[in-house]
Amino acid sequence: MKNNPKIILLKGNGPISINNELLELYPVTTCHGAIGFPLKSLRADNVYIVNSLDEFWQIEKTIKEKPCCFVYAYENLEKEDLSKIHALDMISV
Numbered sequence: 001m002k003n004n005p006k007i008i009l010l011k012g013n014g015p016i017s018i019n020n021e022l023l024e025l026y027p028v029t030t031c032h033g034a035i036g037f038p039l040k041s042l043r044a045d046n047v048y049i050v051n052s053l054d055e056f057w058q059i060e061k062t063i064k065e066k067p068c069c070f071v072y073a074y075e076n077l078e079k080e081d082l083s084k085i086h087a088l089d090m091i092s093v
Contacts (some may be wrong), residue, residue, distance in 0.1 A: 005038035005084075006075050009056065015066020017043040025069060035056075039077075039084055044069035047087040049077065059093070 012032040049057040056072040
């Protein structure tokens with residue numbers, strides 16, 4: 001049985017590649033707050049994995065680094081999921 005990819009919420013600023021599609025996060029974040037995707041692959045310069053949904057909605061007030069991509073998953077991201085994320089810096093907050 002094939003496992004379905006986990007659904008993640010993304011927001012932030014700067015360009016990313018999600019599931020082999022290029023996306024600029026800033027317009028999405030300012031217009032919609034966040035966007036959800038199945039996690040098949042993610043590439044970004046700086047990725048912050050946020051463990052609390054409440055913190056996810058407020059994180060840009062604390063971390064002002066640019067470019068950055070904030071990620072939240074309703075289910076815990078396991079080692080297999082994390083291997084799909086490619087970043088210069090990946091930090092769990």
